[in-house]
Amino acid sequence: xxxxxxxxxxxxxxxxxxxxxxxxxxxxxxxxxxxxxxxxxxxxxxxxxxxxxxxxxxxxxxxxxxxxxxxxxxxxxxxxxxxxxxxxxxxxxxxxxxxxxxxxxxxxxxxxxxxxxxxxxxxxxxxxxxxxxxxxxxxxxxxxxxxxxxxxxxxxxxxxxxxxxxxxxxxxxxxxxxxxxxxxxxxxxxxxxxxxxxxxxxxxxxxxxxxxxxxxxxxxxxxxxxxxxxxxxxxxxxxxxxxxxxxxxxxxxxxxxxxxxxxxxxxxxxxxxxxxxxxxxxxxxxxxxxxxxxxxxxxxxxxxxxxxxxxxxxxxxxxxxxxxxxxxxxxxxxxxxxxxxxxxxxxxxxxxxxxxxxxxxxxxxxxxxxxxxxxxxxxxxxxxxxxxxxxxxxxxxxxxxxxxxxxxxxxxxxxxxxxxxxxxxxxxxxxxxxxxxxxxxxxxxxxxxxxxxxxxxxxxxxxxxxxxxxxxxxxxxxxxxxxxxxxxxxxxxxxxxxxxxxxxxxxxxxxxxxxxxxxxxxxxxxxxxxxxxxxxxxxxxxxxxxxxxxxxxxxxxxxxxxxxxxxxxxxxxxxxxxxxxxxxxxxxxxxxxxxxxxxxxxxx
Amino acid sequence: xxxxxxxxxxxxxxxxxxxxxxxxxxxxxxxxxxxxxxxxxxxxxxxxxxxxxxxxxxxxxxxxxxxxxxxxxxxxxxxxxxxxxxxxxxxxxxxxxxxxxxxxxxxxxxxxxxxxxxxxxxxxxxxxxxxxxxxxxxxxxxxxxxxxxxxxxxxxxxxxxxxxxxxxxxxxxxxxxxxxxxxxxxxxxxxxxxxxxxxxxxxxxxxxxxxxxxxxxxxxxxxxxxxxxxxxxxxxxxxxxxxxxxxxxxxxxxxxxxxxxxxxxxxxxxxxxxxxxxxxxxxxxxxx
Ligand SMILES: Cc1ncc(C[n+]2csc(CCOP(=O)(O)OP(=O)(O)O)c2C)c(N)n1
Ligand code: SF4
Numbered sequence: 001x002x003x004x005x006x007x008x009x010x011x012x013x014x015x016x017x018x019x020x021x022x023x024x025x026x027x028x029x030x031x032x033x034x035x036x037x038x039x040x041x042x043x044x045x046x047x048x049x050x051x052x053x054x055x056x057x058x059x060x061x062x063x064x065x066x067x068x069x070x071x072x073x074x075x076x077x078x079x080x081x082x083x084x085x086x087x088x089x090x091x092x093x094x095x096x097x098x099x100x101x102x103x104x105x106x107x108x109x110x111x112x113x114x115x116x117x118x119x120x121x122x123x124x125x126x127x128x129x130x131x132x133x134x135x136x137x138x139x140x141x142x143x144x145x146x147x148x149x150x151x152x153x154x155x156x157x158x159x160x161x162x163x164x165x166x167x168x169x170x171x172x173x174x175x176x177x178x179x180x181x182x183x184x185x186x187x188x189x190x191x192x193x194x195x196x197x198x199x200x201x202x203x204x205x206x207x208x209x210x211x212x213x214x215x216x217x218x219x220x221x222x223x224x225x226x227x228x229x230x231x232x233x234x235x236x237x238x239x240x241x242x243x244x245x246x247x248x249x250x251x252x253x254x255x256x257x258x259x260x261x262x263x264x265x266x267x268x269x270x271x272x273x274x275x276x277x278x279x280x281x282x283x284x285x286x287x288x289x290x291x292x293x294x295x296x297x298x299x300x301x302x303x304x305x306x307x308x309x310x311x312x313x314x315x316x317x318x319x320x321x322x323x324x325x326x327x328x329x330x331x332x333x334x335x336x337x338x339x340x341x342x343x344x345x346x347x348x349x350x351x352x353x354x355x356x357x358x359x360x361x362x363x364x365x366x367x368x369x370x371x372x373x374x375x376x377x378x379x380x381x382x383x384x385x386x387x388x389x390x391x392x393x394x395x396x397x398x399x400x401x402x403x404x405x406x407x408x409x410x411x412x413x414x415x416x417x418x419x420x421x422x423x424x425x426x427x428x429x430x431x432x433x434x435x436x437x438x439x440x441x442x443x444x445x446x447x448x449x450x451x452x453x454x455x456x457x458x459x460x461x462x463x464x465x466x467x468x469x470x471x472x473x474x475x476x477x478x479x480x481x482x483x484x485x486x487x488x489x490x491x492x493x494x495x496x497x498x499x500x501x502x503x504x505x506x507x508x509x510x511x512x513x514x515x516x517x518x519x520x521x522x523x524x525x526x527x528x529x530x531x532x533x534x535x536x537x538x539x540x541x542x543x544x545x546x547x548x549x550x551x552x553x554x555x556x557x558x559x560x561x562x563x564x565x566x567x568x569x570x571x572x573x574x575x576x577x578x579x580x581x582x583x584x585x586x587x588x589x590x591x592x593x594x595x596x597x598x599x600x601x602x603x604x
Numbered sequence: 605x606x607x608x609x610x611x612x613x614x615x616x617x618x619x620x621x622x623x624x625x626x627x628x629x630x631x632x633x634x635x636x637x638x639x640x641x642x643x644x645x646x647x648x649x650x651x652x653x654x655x656x657x658x659x660x661x662x663x664x665x666x667x668x669x670x671x672x673x674x675x676x677x678x679x680x681x682x683x684x685x686x687x688x689x690x691x692x693x694x695x696x697x698x699x700x701x702x703x704x705x706x707x708x709x710x711x712x713x714x715x716x717x718x719x720x721x722x723x724x725x726x727x728x729x730x731x732x733x734x735x736x737x738x739x740x741x742x743x744x745x746x747x748x749x750x751x752x753x754x755x756x757x758x759x760x761x762x763x764x765x766x767x768x769x770x771x772x773x774x775x776x777x778x779x780x781x782x783x784x785x786x787x788x789x790x791x792x793x794x795x796x797x798x799x800x801x802x803x804x805x806x807x808x809x810x811x812x813x814x815x816x817x818x819x820x821x822x823x824x825x826x827x828x829x830x831x832x833x834x835x836x837x838x839x840x841x842x843x844x845x846x847x848x849x850x851x852x853x854x855x856x857x858x859x860x861x862x863x864x865x866x867x868x869x870x871x872x873x874x875x876x877x878x879x880x881x882x883x884x885x886x887x888x889x890x891x892x
Contacts, residue, residue, distance in 0.1 A: 201891040215878030239866035249710040253677040260681025265874035381884040420666035423645045428660045428667025
């Protein structure tokens with residue numbers, strides 16, 4: 001029995017690929033397996049091919065793994081597209097009616113396993129249940145108890161009534177029996193789980209749950225892949241949890257609404273992707289100038305412009321750090337895993353309140369959309385701290401005093417904040433430069449003092465709240481992979497593979513990117529051996545930032561901008577190229593080229 | 605005008621030019637709030653950027669001077685976070701109908717309980733005299749040296765077309781009348797537009813106090829039925845010869861946006877903390 005199995009399910013949009021894949025992932029998770037499941041929406045090829053990949057393992061997994069051992073193909077094209085990217089001896093399950101040349105597959109050392117999926121679906125239910133037949137057949141060949149899948153299907157179809165549930169289960173069982181008896185000797189079997197309950201969720205949901213736990217009461221956003229599920233989740237639970245989720249007319253309105261809500265005193269956020277974040281640039285400065293706490297999530301996708309709408313990238317880092325005119329304090333976080341998304345979800349609100357400034361959380365499509373099993377303790381309510389910073393009770397202020405100085409100059413740069421609504425705390429916040437009591441002025445001494453006051457908040461944050469890079473693996477490894485964001489999972493696995501192969505490697509991951517933790521970074525890089533940046537962008541933005549802030553030039557850079565997530569094996573190969581003397585390794589496409597006329601773009 | 609408006613007064617002197625229509629608007633705002641017995645801490649005055657948008661700096665009330673074109677969005681967020689506040693937006697015609705045009709359209713149809721006072725001087729004044737969305741066709745300005753080509757926006761007609769539930773026009777030269785309109789607008793439970801004819805004595809000398817005085821008439825003196833959409837549509841299109849001021853349209857019984865949000869039924873968001881452990885556990889359980 002393998003301890004780590006990857007299954008790819010491919011077909012046309014509309015064939016129920018995603019629902020089948022997600023059901024399989026959940027069934028695996030409930031059996032106590034560690035799961036990583038990710039969807040690959042492809043710019044529409046003919047019927048709109050896409051695939052879903054589910055990895056099930058006995059140990060924790062934080063990345064997808066290629067090549068898969070099983071392909072479940074709902075179209076002939078799926079076989080053609082993926083045939084070169086399968087593990088030796090991989091099984092290919094497909095509908096017996098598809099014109100697939102089984103002999104040719106055999107000749108390549110693959111195991112063709114035709115099953116009359118459509119016929120079974122039609123005989124026991126209806127043709128629309130072909131994807132369910134596929135799941136049943138899969139369970140049959142990899143030896144996974146169908147009851148686990150049944151339970152998930154029952155829940156999924158519960159709302160539709162028993163007359164929908166029953167045939168689906170019958171279809172799954174018939175396909176399982178057929179496949180199990182026809183292909184009893186298939187070598188790749190699903191590992192056995194430890195039956196411990198875990199959660200299965202993606203980064204966007206984890207981030208939203210973190211926000212909810214922190215007491216976020218307001219989100220305004222404009223739909224944009226891959227951020228949309230954050231707004232949708234908040235909207236879905238809004239009525240029961242008392243959260244206002246506003247679909248705004250555009251991203252400028254969205255961030256401005258969040259700033260208005262934050263100004264009034266609610267914990268408020270917005271979520272978007274790079275295009276929307278670009279539109280928010282001016283308002284970012286408003287939050288900086290008026291010292292309004294607000295959380296802005298940028299779930300990155302392939303750029304520039306509309307770019308690769310359904311693909312992943314990490315190319316907004318330097319923009320997030322510099323966006324908007326002028327200079328003002330801001331905080332930029334970049335969680336690397338689903339549990340870190342949860343933590344960033346609540347921590348961002350504390351930092352926004354504590355430093356009364358915008359906090360940007362950088363996520364990406366891969367992290368936002370991949371389903372991962374996590375231990376319940378990493379999403380524990382009790383681990384959530386709520387710190388509203390120097391929020392003062394306006395009602396307790398002395399109404400006869402000289403007047404409330406909202407922007408009082410302090411040593412920390414943080415001015416005690418009273419919310420609008422108390423007689424003694426009345427003030428107006430301008431986006432113009434202003435005095436301590438909030439009146440517009442261009443007076444030179446005031447200007448200098450106010451700039452210093454606001455910027456001091458970054459120093460205070462750096463001293464008290466910002467985390468240095470986290471090291472995974474041994475201290476003085478020969479190789480250190482330097483990364484940020486969702487690259488962490490693949491980098492850690494790559495480091496483990498390299499270490500196992502006699503090349504001791506560690507990972508240095510930056511969870512907090514601004515204010516940049518200069519001292520901690522400098523120190524960590526001193527004992528990093530050969531430091532190689534691993535980033536999903538063209539220009540090596542973290543490497544640039546490190547150089548800008550510490551003077552340290554990384555020894556190599558592994559860069560991918562193909563929109564596909566790193567697989568650990570990609571990184572291992574690239575590291576060998578760096579060891580062989582290349583300083584910059586650009587990941588080249590491993591897939592076969594598709595005919596140009598079949599690539600049709602989609603805008604999302 | 606009532607004399608009790610010192611509550612809202614500040615020692616700070618406005619930087620507006622002597623004779624600017626914004627003075628009349630400021631005193632009307634203060635007077636309306638005083639008459640309605642709304643205190644400075646119960647009101648939130650949100651503005652954009654422009655001459656008129658400096659208004660919150662010149663009165664004692666909660667205020668937020670935001671970005672050019674964005675006050676409606678900021679105000680909407682503040683209102684949704686704390687609907688106990690009386691939220692008033694003041695901005696110029698460039699701010700409201702030009703750069704903020706998209707927010708204007710959507711705020712009107714959204715109908716939050718926000719009073720929107722537009723200081724409509726038909727010019728970009730703070731940037732020294734470029735044509736604005738309400739500048740008459742043919743007018744020569746620094747950015748329309750051959751005369752403005754575009755047809756002007758008719759803000760009151762546009763608001764009606766977007767389903768506004770309260771539309772009025774006032775005149776900065778009649779602050780007492782304007783105060784009355786602002787009071788009605790504040791009491792209206794939904795979005796209320798008060799487009800104010802505001803003389804700019806520096807960059808728009810054509811539309812002077814006298815120019816307006818010769819043309820304006822008061823709708824309430826004509827028996828205009830503000831509940832009648834057809835009548836409202838007719839008077840909304842009047843301009844040049846005769847310019848109506850007063851309440852053009854007022855529709856009752858339409859609930860405000862925030863009144864329809866289940867999340868706001870227990871009260872303002874600002875007063876509420878996060879979920880209990882049990883509630884949160886229920887949310888998490890859905891990911892098992
Ligand atoms: C994004 C942005 N663009 C341009 C400006 C410059 N600007 C400031 S006020 C203004 C126009 C003012 O006109 P209006 O809103 O009608 O107000 P008024 O000054 O006439 O009262 C412009 C273009 C700005 N502040 N921000
Ligand atoms: S320029 Fe015009 S609008 Fe601006 S303050 Fe002077 S008179 Fe008023």
